[in-house]
Amino acid sequence: PPTIEKQMRTTAPRDRAENDYRRAVTLVNQGRIGDAIGALRAAVDLDAAHLPARITLAGLLVEQKRLDEAQGVLAEGLVQAPGQAQLALRLARIQAERGDLRAAAETLQIAAANGAGNAEFHGVHAAVLQRLGRHREAAEEYLAALRGSPQSGVWWMGLGIALEGDGRPAEARDAFQRARATGALSAELDRFVE
Numbered sequence: 001p002p003t004i005e006k007q008m009r010t011t012a013p014r015d016r017a018e019n020d021y022r023r024a025v026t027l028v029n030q031g032r033i034g035d036a037i038g039a040l041r042a043a044v045d046l047d048a049a050h051l052p053a054r055i056t057l058a059g060l061l062v063e064q065k066r067l068d069e070a071q072g073v074l075a076e077g078l079v080q081a082p083g084q085a086q087l088a089l090r091l092a093r094i095q096a097e098r099g100d101l102r103a104a105a106e107t108l109q110i111a112a113a114n115g116a117g118n119a120e121f122h123g124v125h126a127a128v129l130q131r132l133g134r135h136r137e138a139a140e141e142y143l144a145a146l147r148g149s150p151q152s153g154v155w156w157m158g159l160g161i162a163l164e165g166d167g168r169p170a171e172a173r174d175a176f177q178r179a180r181a182t183g184a185l186s187a188e189l190d191r192f193v194e
Contacts, residue, residue, distance in 0.1 A: 017047035048080045085115035104128045119148025123155050135165035153184035157193050
């Protein structure tokens, strides 16, 4: 008589990682953050290159004020995908928030080629450079950010500060006027620019 052989089908680690990631998203939507973090860790352990899982995990850790862990998750991701702009941007924000501006600038510089078309990437890079006193480079980054998002009053203001720091008062005045003209500044920032 014919026989039936039962074979267990194995799921590839990448597929299991994707399943863990989807389960984590569901858990987040249910407000079960701790369980979601566990599922995201499992996804990243199965597939270290799973970018959405890594970014979501880091974001949840930041929300939980677990910055050391978030920084580690992002740094490990950059080892897996050197120069990945979204990972670098998030890592640099944590580094800057913790006062490590030099590390933030280095992180962003490594990913600069991949972040070239991203206005937010340029804006954060500009702010870090400005805080380091590298005004000329900051002005260049603010200009790149404004090419992608010309109505950002904060970036126009940052450009004005960078130009002023670089000894270009007339250009700075123009940037400050454009910042106010956007109508996008808070009342406090508008008073500062004025």
